[in-house]
Amino acid sequence: MDVQQHDEKPNLIFSLLNSKCTRCRRGDMFRDKNPYHLRKTMKMNDQCPVCGQPLEMEPGFYYGTNMISYGLAVMVCIITFFLWWILIGFSLHDSRFFWWIGINAFLLLALQPPLMRISRAVWLAFFVKYSPEWRKGEIVAAYSVNKEHQNNW
Numbered sequence: 001m002d003v004q005q006h007d008e009k010p011n012l013i014f015s016l017l018n019s020k021c022t023r024c025r026r027g028d029m030f031r032d033k034n035p036y037h038l039r040k041t042m043k044m045n046d047q048c049p050v051c052g053q054p055l056e057m058e059p060g061f062y063y064g065t066n067m068i069s070y071g072l073a074v075m076v077c078i079i080t081f082f083l084w085w086i087l088i089g090f091s092l093h094d095s096r097f098f099w100w101i102g103i104n105a106f107l108l109l110a111l112q113p114p115l116m117r118i119s120r121a122v123w124l125a126f127f128v129k130y131s132p133e134w135r136k137g138e139i140v141a142a143y144s145v146n147k148e149h150q151n152n153w
Contacts, residue, residue, distance in 0.1 A: 009130065019117045021048035021055070022125040024134040029055055029121060035113035042116065051134045057127060068119035073108055076115075080104045 010025035021027040027050030032040040047054050084090070084100045091097075128140045 009132065012125075012130070016118060016121045016125060019121045021051060021053055022121065022128045023053040023131050023140065024048060024051035025130060026050045027053075029124070030117060035117050038113065041113045042120075044120075052137070053128060053134075053140065055124065057124075057140075062120055062123060065116070065119040065123045068122045069115055072115045072119060076108060076111060077104055080107060 010020070012025070014020075015022065015025040019029045021029060027045075027048035029044055029048070030041075031043045031045055035041050044055050046056065080103070081100065084096075084103075088096060088100075090100075131138055
């Protein structure tokens with residue numbers, strides 16, 4: 001029995017939301033799949049377990065993710081604002097606005113670990129594009145990695 005291998009291109013949004021390697025979109029970027037294991041939430045694999053793409057491109061590579069994370073947090077605030085406005089509404093005569101602020105702050109804190117992971121995946125996607133030839137070993141090489149200072153944050 002000959003089984004054909006289907007080599008479909010995985011969806012970009014699904015791959016980013018699940019923190020998959022941006023080159024093959026199959027391997028996990030993080031050692032632990034659960035972002036709420038807080039001691040291990042940002043521990044990344046040195047390279048993609050599927051295609052071998054290095055995930056730490058240079059020292060301080062992921063410092064730019066703070067802008068992505070900020071943008072995602074603003075997006076969550078805007079979405080919750082409009083949902084609150086449509087479903088509950090705002091008024092100057094009661095404390096509904098302050099309830100929204102409190103619930104939104106709680107939601108941002110609760111979503112912080114997945115938002116940080118997604119921001120790393122998005123940042124890596126700017127520099128390492130999907131390759132349909134990923135099985136052939138064409139990787140984007142790391143610029144310079146200092147093993148002594150890797151993961152010191």
